[in-house]
Amino acid sequence: MLGSGNVASHLSKALIRSGNPVLQVWSKTHQNAIKLALEIGADSIVDLNEISNDVDLVIIAVADDAIAAVANLIQCKDWLVVHTSGSTECAVLNQHPKYGVLYPLQTFSKDVELDFSQVPLCIEANNKETENSLLQLGSTLSTNVRVINSLSRLNLHVAAVFACNFTNYLFSLSQNLLEKNDLSFDIIRPLIFETVKKIESNLPADVQTGPAVRNDRKTMQKHLERLQNEPEWQDLYRLISQSIVKKYQGS
Amino acid sequence: MLGSGNVASHLSKALIRSGNPVLQVWSKTHQNAIKLALEIGADSIVDLNEISNDVDLVIIAVADDAIAAVANLIQCKDWLVVHTSGSTECAVLNQHPKYGVLYPLQTFSKDVELDFSQVPLCIEANNKETENSLLQLGSTLSTNVRVINSLSRLNLHVAAVFACNFTNYLFSLSQNLLEKNDLSFDIIRPLIFETVKKIESNLPADVQTGPAVRNDRKTMQKHLERLQNEPEWQDLYRLISQSIVKKYQGS
Numbered sequence: 008m009l010g011s012g013n014v015a016s017h018l019s020k021a022l023i024r025s026g027n028p029v030l031q032v033w034s035k036t037h038q039n040a041i042k043l044a045l046e047i048g049a050d051s052i053v054d055l056n057e058i059s060n061d062v063d064l065v066i067i068a069v070a071d072d073a074i075a076a077v078a079n080l081i082q083c084k085d086w087l088v089v090h091t092s093g094s095t096e097c098a099v100l101n102q103h104p105k106y107g108v109l110y111p112l113q114t115f116s117k118d119v120e121l122d123f124s125q126v127p128l129c130i131e132a133n134n135k136e137t138e139n140s141l142l143q144l145g146s147t148l149s150t151n152v153r154v155i156n157s158l159s160r161l162n163l164h165v166a167a168v169f170a171c172n173f174t175n176y177l178f179s180l181s182q183n184l185l186e187k188n189d190l191s192f193d194i195i196r197p198l199i200f201e202t203v204k205k206i207e208s209n210l211p212a213d214v215q216t217g218p219a220v221r222n223d224r225k226t227m228q229k230h231l232e233r234l235q236n237e238p239e240w241q242d243l244y245r246l247i248s249q250s251i252v253k254k255y256q257g258s
Numbered sequence: 259m260l261g262s263g264n265v266a267s268h269l270s271k272a273l274i275r276s277g278n279p280v281l282q283v284w285s286k287t288h289q290n291a292i293k294l295a296l297e298i299g300a301d302s303i304v305d306l307n308e309i310s311n312d313v314d315l316v317i318i319a320v321a322d323d324a325i326a327a328v329a330n331l332i333q334c335k336d337w338l339v340v341h342t343s344g345s346t347e348c349a350v351l352n353q354h355p356k357y358g359v360l361y362p363l364q365t366f367s368k369d370v371e372l373d374f375s376q377v378p379l380c381i382e383a384n385n386k387e388t389e390n391s392l393l394q395l396g397s398t399l400s401t402n403v404r405v406i407n408s409l410s411r412l413n414l415h416v417a418a419v420f421a422c423n424f425t426n427y428l429f430s431l432s433q434n435l436l437e438k439n440d441l442s443f444d445i446i447r448p449l450i451f452e453t454v455k456k457i458e459s460n461l462p463a464d465v466q467t468g469p470a471v472r473n474d475r476k477t478m479q480k481h482l483e484r485l486q487n488e489p490e491w492q493d494l495y496r497l498i499s500q501s502i503v504k505k506y507q508g509s
Binding site: 013070071072094112113114115116119121125126127151153159161162163164165166167168169170171172173174175176177178179180181182183184185187188190192194195196197198199200201202203204205206207209210211212214215216217218219220221223225226229230233234239242243244246247250251253 | 264364365367370378404413416417420428429434435438439448455463466469472480481484498501
C-alpha cells in the first residue's frame with residue numbers, strides 16, 4: 008500500500024478484513040507509513056525499491072498529483088499496479104506490464120468507520136486478464152463492483168464532488184450560520200436526515216423544495232438581507248437560487 | 259387549516275394522529291381544499307367567513323406572500339391564529355387578539371411519509387398564555403419543541419435553505435451529470451448516505467473532503483473541463499470550490 012491517507016487507511020483495513028493480507032506500507036512521510044503499518048500489522052518501507060517480490064498488487068493511494076511520480080519510482084515487474092483516483096487516467100501507469108484502477112466511490116474520513124462492502128468500486132484495467140483479477144479482488148471487498156473507463160470515472164467524480172463535497176460544505180455553512188446566531192447544529196440535523204431519506208426512493212430533481220423552486224422572491228430577498236455581513240455566502244445563495252429558479256421556472 | 263400544500267397536508271395529518279381534530283379546510287383553490295378535507299375527514303369551506311365558532315385554532319399554512327392577506331380576511335375572534343412560516347414575522351398577525359407561529363423545521367413533500375414526532379417545532383406567541391397553549395399543542399405533535407423569536411427563526415430558515423434546499427439541488431445536479439453520461443443515480447446514493455451518516459456524530463466543518471479542501475488545482479481544472487458545456491454548473495463548481503479553498507487554505 009503506497010500512501011497512508013484516508014483512502015489508503017480504509018482500503019488497507021478492508022483488504023485485511025476480506026482476507027487479502029497487506030504486506031508493506033510506504034508513505035512520502037515515513038512516520039505516517041509506520042503508523043498505518045503498525046495499525047494493520049504490516050511492515051513499513053522507506054524506499055519504493057524495497058517493495059517485496061512476494062507482492063502481487065501495488066496500490067498507489069496517494070494524492071492525485073503524485074500518482075505519476077510514484078508510479079515512475081516503482082520497478083516494472085510482474086505485479087499489478089493500480090491507483091485509486093477518480094480523476095486520474097488509467098494510462099498514467101502504462102509503463103507497467105499490468106496496471107489498472109480500483110476507485111472506491113466513497114468519502115473516507117480517518118476516524119469514521121464504514122461498511123466497505125457497500126462501497127461502489129469502479130474497476131479499469133489494461134487488458135481483460137487484469138480486469139478479471141481486479142474484478143475478483145473487488146468482489147471480496149464489496150458487493151458493488153463495476154468496470155468503468157477513465158472518462159466515465161472522471162464524470163462520476165465530478166458528480167461525486169457535487170453530491171458529497173459541496174453538499175457537506177453547504178452543511179458546514181449552515182453550521183456556521185447557526186453558530187453565529189447562537190443556535191446549535193443539532194436543531195437542523197433532522198432536516199438534513201429527512202432531505203436524504205427522501206432521495207432513497209425518489210430522484211432529487213423530483214423532490215426539490217424551498218423558496219427558489221417556488222420563485223418566492225420576497226423570502227429570498229429576506230434571506231439575502233440576513234446574509235448582508237457575509238458577501239461570500241450571499242453570492243452562493245444568489246447563484247444557487249438563480250440556478251434553481253431557472254431550472255424550475257424557466258426564467 | 260387554511261392551505262392545502264405540503265405543510266398543510268402533513269400538519270393536518272399529524273394533528274389528527276395526535277388527537278387534535280381538524281374541523282375545516284380552506285384553500286385559495288377550492289378543489290384542493292375539497293381534496294385535503296376528504297383525505298382527513300374534515301369539511302371544506304369556500305369562504306374564510308365560514309370558519310366555525312367551534313374552532314380553537316386557525317392555522318395559516320399558505321404561501322408566505324399570502325399570509326398577511328389571509329390573516330386580514332379572518333374575523334378577529336377568540337381563536338388563536340398562527341402561521342407556519344420560517345421567514346414571516348409573528349407580528350404580521352397582530353390584528354388578532356391571540357396569535358403566534360408554529361414553524362415545523364422540516365422538508366415536506368406530499369407523497370413522502372414522515373415521522374412528525376421527530377420534527378423540530380419552533381413556537382412563538384404574542385404572550386405567555388398563548389405561548390403555553392402552543393407549547394402544549396406542540397408537545398402532542400413532536401418531542402422536539404422550542405420557543406424561538408422571529409429573527410432567530412429567519413436565521414434558522416436561511417440555514418435550512420443551505421442545508422436542505424440547496425443540498426437537494428446539488429444532488430439533482432449530480433443526477434443530471436450522471437444522466438448525461440449514461441450513469442444511474444443509484445451509483446452515487448451510497449456516497450450521499452455516507453456523507454450524511456458522517457455528520458450524525460461530527461460537525462460538517464470537521465469532515466470536509468474533496469479536491470477543494472486539499473486545494474488540488476489540477477483535479478479541479480479537470481472537473482471544470484468536464485463541465486465545459488454547462489457554464490452554469492461551471493460557475494457553481496468554481497464559486498463553491500473557491501469558498502472551500504478560502505475557508506480551509508486561507509487563500
